[in-house]
Amino acid sequence: MTFGTGERGRRYDAPRMDRPPPTRMLLFVAGTLAWAAIAQPFLLPLARDPASLRDATVAASFAAHAAYLGAFVTSASRLDRLGPTSRIVLLAVQSISALVLVHLRNLWLEAGLLAIVAAQASLLLSRGAALGWVAAQTVAIFPFYVGRADVAQAAFWTAGVLGFQLFATTIGTVARHEAAARAEVSRVNAELHAAQVMLAESARTAERLHIARELHDAVGHHLTAMSIHLELARRTSPGEEALARAHELAKSTLAEVRGVVRAMREERTLDLPRAIEALAAGVPRPQVHVDLAEGLVIDDDALAHALFRGVQEAITNAARHGGAEHLWIRLAAGPEGLVLEARDDGRGAEGAAEGSGLSGLRERIEALGGALTVTPGPGKGFEWRAVVPPRARTMAAP
Secondary structure, three states: OOOOOOOOEEEEEOOOOOOOOOHHHHHHHHHHHHHHHHHHHHHHHHHHOHHHHHOHHHHHHHHHHHHHHHHHHHHHHOOOOOOHHHHHHHHHHHHHHHHHHHHHHOOOHHHHHHHHHHHHHHHHOOHHHHHHHHHHHHHHHHHHHHOOOOHHHHHHHHHHHHHHHHHHHHHHHHHHHHHHHHHHHHHHHHHHHHHHHHHHHHHHHHHHHHHHHHHHHHHHHHHHHHHHHHHHHHHHOOOOHHHHHHHHHHHHHHHHHHHHHHHHHHOOOEOHHHHHHHHHHOOOOOEEEEEEEOOEEEOOHHHHHHHHHHHHHHHHHHHHHOOOOEEEEEEEEEOOEEEEEEEEOOOOOOOOOOOHHHHHHHHHHHHOOOEEEEOOOOOOOOEEEEEEOOOOOEEEOO
């Protein structure tokens, strides 16, 4: 029982799939243009008269715009990779900056920045939390309007701000669900295609075993009977050279048939690398990079199934939970056994409890006598390593 060394391997990078621009790119462009339009009445006079920055109100407004823009750019550019704390902090900086600008500038226009914050909240937070954020911003802006008009007028202005925020939240929520649904459809389609490859391999193996049984039961039986009758005939007519030659040919043919049957029974390998590549090719995000040991074949259905599910779980975790852009899969063989490694560049999840997918993978690996090691970290991606000892007849092609 031997493993391939994996020193010479084939590497496969799943092709980039044609897809609409990422949500964060659209948010970045739209949000930046909206901010520029809102800030233009303030920035143009400042550009003509930089000395106006000596005024405390102008300087505070400039600082608020800078804080808002910095927080927005950070949030939009790292939309899928932000941890829970970072999301809250960046949204809070933008909300506070927008409210400060509403107070300092005494204009209705700056309230539009709150709609941009609402759109981000719908993408970064749960639906309930995003609506709660919108409600908090709406309540916070109402006192500023009360100080400038009567209560009825202030309520009317506040309702307008609320309407813009809810509109932005709705658009963000729809975009979020549409992107998630598109990614899920692509992932499930890839899994179905990869499963089809595995089923085809299993069917090929089953058909080979069926042919082996038929050869043994039918052809082998008749050849055995022929050999016995020829032996009896040779003993009855010992001088017949043709009978002796026919008897030897029958024995030789029977031995060859038995050798073919034995080889067909022993050759029960599954093309796991092909199934993994099919699974990686159908995933739009993250981009999957596969490193497979050269000529690695596996003849144990349970082992192949466990490794296939491991790759499947790595892709699901990176796409659905980690917000990763890249996922690296490595399958190799060495002295310790068969090694499957997965690493992504997503958010990580230090201290988080194992989900059902990872727990199921651990159970499969341990059932084969192996071990699973998980090393998640916040902002450092997610990584795990499964090692299965050489219990199955796994080998490298010559």
